[in-house]
Amino acid sequence: DSGVTQTPKHLITATGQRVTLRCSPRSGDLSVYWYQQSLDQGLQFLIQYYNGEERAKGNILERFSAQQFPDLHSELNLSSLELGDSALYFCASSRDRGSYNEQFFGPGTRLTVL
């Protein structure tokens, strides 16, 4: 158990819909990262937040957005969903923003868009 929690574990929805994925980092971790893992794209970094502020952006679509709240939990919002958005979405956390600390991964949310 990494200490990172993600809800829900599974999510099935239809095209055009909007969903919210939730992540709680390990106690004391200030950074949260979101990744998308699919068979054809592999593990893709989406976005990072540090202590409530956006710190780095990766291959995140404009239809996707994220935020980190004062209690440090984070939400990833996916809107106007397409079939291709079906994937595993991972959240990871690390102690701070600029050190060599590793990232600890949550168990993931499996999103299926029908």
Place this chain on the structure above:
Amino acid sequence: AQSVTQLGSHVSVSEGALVLLRCNYSSSVPPYLFWYVQYPNQGLQLLLKYTTGATLVKGINGFEAEFKKSETSFHLTKPSAHMSDAAEYFCAVRRNTGNQFYFGTGTSLTVIP
């Protein structure tokens, strides 16, 4: 720019045989290097990491990796494969002045009884 290349998307070894998973990185400065393992239907778990100091790094489950700056490599090895080692392995790099991790495309390890 950072990139990580994992040679061989699928590797099969016999139980008891040497495991060698290859990882090469491109970086203008020595980065921090990581190996993660992902078991089916689970998140990624850290195997080992290199930051500074000794270039041979030992991790969990008998795995180790050696940072070779001249070869820009960080290959993962295990002397004797076990059935429980079957999983997806990811190499990752992080610059010592940045935030972002860059993951390789992963290598799926199959262990044959």
